[in-house]
Amino acid sequence: MMRFLLLFSRQGRLRLQKWFTPTPEREKKKIIRDMTTMVLARKPRSCNFLHWRDLKIVYKRYASLYFCLALEDQDNELLALEILHRYVELLDKYFGNVCELDIIFNFEKAYFILDEFLMGGEIQETSKQIVNRSIEASDMLQETMEEYMSKPAF
Amino acid sequence: LVPPPRLRELIRTIRTARTQAEEREMIQKECAAIRSSFREEDNTYRCRNVAKLLYMHMLGYPAHFGQLECLKLIASQKFTDKRIGYLGAMLLLDERQDVHLLMTNCIKNDLNHSTQYVQGLALCTLGCMGSSEMCRDLAGEVEKLLKTSNSYLRKKAALCAVHVIRKVPELMEMFLPATKNLLSEKNHGVLHTSVVLLTEMCERSPDMLSHFRKLVPQLVRILKNLIMSGYSPEHDVSGISDPFLQVRILRLLRILGRSDDDSSEAMNDILAQVATNTETSKNVGNAILYETVLTIMDIKSESGLRVLAINILGRFLLNNDKNIRYVALTSLLKTVQTDHNAVQRHRSTIVDCLKDLDVSIKRRAMELSFALVNGNNIRGMMKELLYFLDSCDPEFKADCASGVFLAAEKYAPSKRWHIDTIMRVLTTAGSYVRDDSVPNLIQLITNSVEMHAYTVQRLYKALLDDISQQPLVQVSSWCIGEYGDLLVSGQCEEEEPIQVTEDEVLDVLEGLLVSNLSTPVTRGYALTAIMKLSTRFSSVNRIKKVVSIYGSSIDVELQQRAVEYNALFKKYDHMRPALLERMPIMEKTATNGPTEIVQTNGETEPSVLDTKHPPPVTQPANQVRGVIISKYAGLHLCNLYIGIPPMTAYNKNGLKIEFTFERANPNPNIAVITIHASNSTEADMTDFVFQAAVPKTFQLQLLSPSSNVVPALNQGTVTQVIRVLNPQKQQLRMRIKLTYTHKGSPVQDLAEVNNFPPQSWQ
Numbered sequence: 001m002m003r004f005l006l007l008f009s010r011q012g013r014l015r016l017q018k019w020f021t022p023t024p025e026r027e028k029k030k031i032i033r034d035m036t037t038m039v040l041a042r043k044p045r046s047c048n049f050l051h052w053r054d055l056k057i058v059y060k061r062y063a064s065l066y067f068c069l070a071l072e073d074q075d076n077e078l079l080a081l082e083i084l085h086r087y088v089e090l091l092d093k094y095f096g097n098v099c100e101l102d103i104i105f106n107f108e109k110a111y112f113i114l115d116e117f118l119m120g121g122e123i124q125e126t127s128k129q130i131v132n133r134s135i136e137a138s139d140m141l142q143e144t145m146e147e148y149m150s151k152p153a154f
Numbered sequence: 155l156v157p158p159p160r161l162r163e164l165i166r167t168i169r170t171a172r173t174q175a176e177e178r179e180m181i182q183k184e185c186a187a188i189r190s191s192f193r194e195e196d197n198t199y200r201c202r203n204v205a206k207l208l209y210m211h212m213l214g215y216p217a218h219f220g221q222l223e224c225l226k227l228i229a230s231q232k233f234t235d236k237r238i239g240y241l242g243a244m245l246l247l248d249e250r251q252d253v254h255l256l257m258t259n260c261i262k263n264d265l266n267h268s269t270q271y272v273q274g275l276a277l278c279t280l281g282c283m284g285s286s287e288m289c290r291d292l293a294g295e296v297e298k299l300l301k302t303s304n305s306y307l308r309k310k311a312a313l314c315a316v317h318v319i320r321k322v323p324e325l326m327e328m329f330l331p332a333t334k335n336l337l338s339e340k341n342h343g344v345l346h347t348s349v350v351l352l353t354e355m356c357e358r359s360p361d362m363l364s365h366f367r368k369l370v371p372q373l374v375r376i377l378k379n380l381i382m383s384g385y386s387p388e389h390d391v392s393g394i395s396d397p398f399l400q401v402r403i404l405r406l407l408r409i410l411g412r413s414d415d416d417s418s419e420a421m422n423d424i425l426a427q428v429a430t431n432t433e434t435s436k437n438v439g440n441a442i443l444y445e446t447v448l449t450i451m452d453i454k455s456e457s458g459l460r461v462l463a464i465n466i467l468g469r470f471l472l473n474n475d476k477n478i479r480y481v482a483l484t485s486l487l488k489t490v491q492t493d494h495n496a497v498q499r500h501r502s503t504i505v506d507c508l509k510d511l512d513v514s515i516k517r518r519a520m521e522l523s524f525a526l527v528n529g530n531n532i533r534g535m536m537k538e539l540l541y542f543l544d545s546c547d548p549e550f551k552a553d554c555a556s557g558v559f560l561a562a563e564k565y566a567p568s569k570r571w572h573i574d575t576i577m578r579v580l581t582t583a584g585s586y587v588r589d590d591s592v593p594n595l596i597q598l599i600t601n602s603v604e605m606h607a608y609t610v611q612r613l614y615k616a617l618l619d620d621i622s623q624q625p626l627v628q629v630s631s632w633c634i635g636e637y638g639d640l641l642v643s644g645q646c647e648e649e650e651p652i653q654v655t656e657d658e659v660l661d662v663l664e665g666l667l668v669s670n671l672s673t674p675v676t677r678g679y680a681l682t683a684i685m686k687l688s689t690r691f692s693s694v695n696r697i698k699k700v701v702s703i704y705g706s707s708i709d710v711e712l713q714q715r716a717v718e719y720n721a722l723f724k725k726y727d728h729m730r731p732a733l734l735e736r737m738p739i740m741e742k743t744a745t746n747g748p749t750e751i752v753q754t755n756g757e758t759e760p761s762v763l764d765t766k767h768p769p770p771v772t773q774p775a776n777q778v779r780g781v782i783i784s785k786y787a788g789l790h791l792c793n794l795y796i797g798i799p800p801m802t803a804y805n806k807n808g809l810k811i812e813f814t815f816e817r818a819n820p821n822p823n824i825a826v827i828t829i830h831a832s833n834s835t836e837a838d839m840t841d842f843v844f845q846a847a848v849p850k851t852f853q854l855q856l857l858s859p860s861s862n863v864v865p866a867l868n869q870g871t872v873t874q875v876i877r878v879l880n881p882q883k884q885q886l887r888m889r890i891k892l893t894y895t896h897k898g899s900p901v902q903d904l905a906e907v908n909n910f911p912p913q914s915w916q
Binding site: 014015016017020022023024029045046047048049050051074076077078079081082083086104105107108111112115119120122123124125126127128129130134137138141142 | 161162165166169205208209212213214233234237238241245248249250269271274277278281282283285306309310313314316317320342343346347350388389391396397398399401402405437438440441444445476477478479480481511512513514515
């Protein structure tokens, strides 16, 4: 299973954190520090895999964001690159030409999309269309209820 | 009343902060406003406020005061509230907080909600962070949803079940019925998560594993359909249909086929098909190939298939893509033990990877190269590895040097080659060599008797060049001390003997003593080497002078050695030749690991002369050898005896008392016995008092003890001198009384000592 997924900028600012096992707050902070330090220190044309503690770290840079995924020993690193790519595609479809600012201003949406794609450290849905449709339907549910309640969207 | 700022407004505002302090101020202000809003139980804007709190949490600020608010949002009827509430719960809460249990009822209700997206939220939250108690309470609901026909919910329920099983393995049984027709699903999401669920169950329970073996044909069929089916827009990734599902199925097949001949045979064809037909131009194809190779290597595949798999890895090694090369090296490292010959065929490609620019690849290539070294390829491989050692980053040098030593020890084609290899490592990576290699190398050199002259000459020349690399300097010093006579006599056969005088050699060793580059340990080696040369060189006076100078060295170690060596010159000169004699050949231990050095204060083990005899049986060979080496390296001379062996007078409850003997005083009727008390238990023995009584014809004098605490775990000894006058030369007997405090309780014991060696009283 995947242990955690982090998104951070080139300056090391965290944009998303998903933890698939219970981790104390202090430990999370330490891991984030370690990951950002290690990944940002990598030379430009290095391979995308690192060893850290007993985990395999797979990272990939998309524009100004680093995507960093922690795997257990049995997990397939090459497939993990495809997982990261799939997540970026989902974000791209939803936001239309996604960029870091979209993730910053709509972080909750990034989480909602992630939660339709992965769950409990495993892949939940392998079809792009189904994930997109689920998100769109949930969004519509949100607005419908808001309209019904005649209250402003948050 | 002004509504609180919207989420995106706040984000925009915070991003205008130019300093950390400014940001902190803005956030504190907003947090204060949010806190009062929470206190006022404002329902309308709770969602907005929690969302803002989550943003600030991501920036690293505390948000625990929002935990209860998340629960309130989850309990709300509005979908927007629930969405943010569950997100907040997943980010701010975990099973460590008692608060999380309050979610259980909400989740239970939402699992039965009429809207599938609400059910989805509940399943997701439970499946991500549900504690064991929550899982126990809600497992039944999850099991129900696992049987629904709604594929959206079914796939989520399957992963939720996986989480439940991980948290509460005993609940696995209850999900068994629901797995009956999971694989008949057409929906890929359900298929994928079902395979994950089945994998989890098989990995955890041998019974489940046997039960699910019957699914192999079905899994093979599904995989075949994926490969053979035409283009499917919904699942296509670069021309491959649902690679995620393919990889997951391959992984489950691996588990089912492991140690089972029938299952392995049933999957043989499909594995061969995937291995040969998968498109390798893109990463996604290689991801599938990689998983296939892992499966082939792990099940009971026929040899042809295994060779196919290793060859795929060999091709991976030549791929332009670094990631694929890295993965190939990792996989080959896993299989090198079981399929050694197949991996050997790719040796030259692997060795080429040592020159790769990527650090991760270099490391893997190094590890794999060492695994491939054997008696046949040792010369060629060592050439490559030594070249690698020369040029690699410092982070590799220590491991590489250790690897070279191990490989050389195992497969050296000749002693000369072995010494040359060691020399090469010491001179090129000498400062990175691990400290524990030094005694190992010394032992090796000692045992290569015919190479002594050659070795000491080469090491001497290396010292002339460079005295900065401590391991090299230490080994060289030791050799010069040991074989200095061969050095000055110009006896080398292997190469042109050098002309060097005794004074030149002593110059070099003295130079080490004064150099700033030498560590205290190195200085110890140098001083001891100089001392040993006193029996090999004729310039004894010069050596005496050096030794006496260091008798007042500020370095306590050096000072002690010098004082003892002085004593050797002055009082025990007749023993000096015997003590400083050539080292005997040491037994080789079975392991290839470095020799353990037993650090002692020199008082509790057999004295120097005893090392000529076979080591006592009670001590493990490793430790004794370490004792020998440390004694020769340090040549701590304590408690010399002149032919009377030491004895164990008492050994009970972890307290051991040894007697050593001296008769180094004018009166032959007086035996000087030194007691050495050591403590092998975990707690110190304090208030330790040793008393002795002798028969009437004897007289006894007990001098002050060194201390009255015997430290735990043999970390030190208490010594005390007893003088026994025995004018009638009667057989020595003694009654001893021991008192001490151990773990808070007083201990007292009496014992008779009757096993005195005859020489001690005759």
